Amino acid sequence: MSLSLKNIIFDWSGVINDNQVTTFRVINKMFQHFGVPTISHEEFRREWEQPFMLFYHKYLPDLDLAEEIRAYNHIYPEIKKDFPPTPYPGIVGLIKSCLNQAKVLYIVSSDYRPHLLGEVEDFGLKDAFNEIVASIHDKQAALRNLVINNKLAPGQTIFIGDTAHEIDVGKKAGIKTAGVTWGIHTEERLKRAQPHYLAHNLSELEAVILDH
Template structure:
């Protein structure tokens, strides 16, 4: 784990992204992009193209696929619909469920901000885990989540330094920065490590165990 900017503090509100952060949906997303390639007239994604896209923010991905704004929104709608219909359910990353339970047991408030739908969140997390969250904001823009993060942070009435956002994409880092809150970028999701570092998250997290150390160790120390 790299502490790029901030020393750990006892965070009282942890806001999570879902896809690529809590659940391993990356391969399914690439499969769906290839499924709709013919409909939206872009090239199939091969390994080298996927790696190229992992270095880009959403607007540059749209340009790389030569999609209009309207086509992009339609494509995302189609992908989310197929995720809901699919018999496949992306799995939680190992250790995530335990981490969420431990945070809740220690009195930490939890929130979700995701561009995915309520139905898909329910499908991925299940009712038991979903009940752990004090706020669930879905259908956020793929171009940024600052509005939803701001809403939750304001409703929590906590000082900004006691709030942390956890995500796997460039837009997650940017959205947290826009709200003046700490952000930890995880490297097991969509955007590449080098792309995340370039946008200066406060922490760079390589494993769920490192995330546990960041969020739980300080809590335990002060309990």
């Protein structure tokens, strides 16, 4: 399969950064911090929503965004000492193959920008991305603005995410979408969002975004 894609927009966590378990542990630590019961990994994947405050308000209805950000940014560095971020196996090579084919790469992520930039450098991808948009709560406006400001042709542009929200905002931005099943949302949830493409492994993602 070759779509002659030129512009590849990645979500970070759950797509490039294989940190699903880390995120789950951070959230349970936050729940302990705020005095609510922890949840199972299965419940985490089932209940996760974006924008992420939709998820937190299921358990902490009075939590505000600023308080969530403070707690998350305090707890995340502690958890990642024991569960350090690692790239999804083979994804760094795929990104470099994209660059070899003159693809233009971007990131749109809710991750805290200083954490994300450090991980980008740790993964050896410091100069891989044309633009990194991070520290955002709702990706819809951020993705639309990225497409408009960079004059990206919709037919040559794809957003790759691991949640239904990313599929939804990609379609609303008028671009192609691909869901990957190794992130937070299950294959069933991704299918309900009806992405243009669904990748169960790196080979399937490569078949979508690389020219052959």
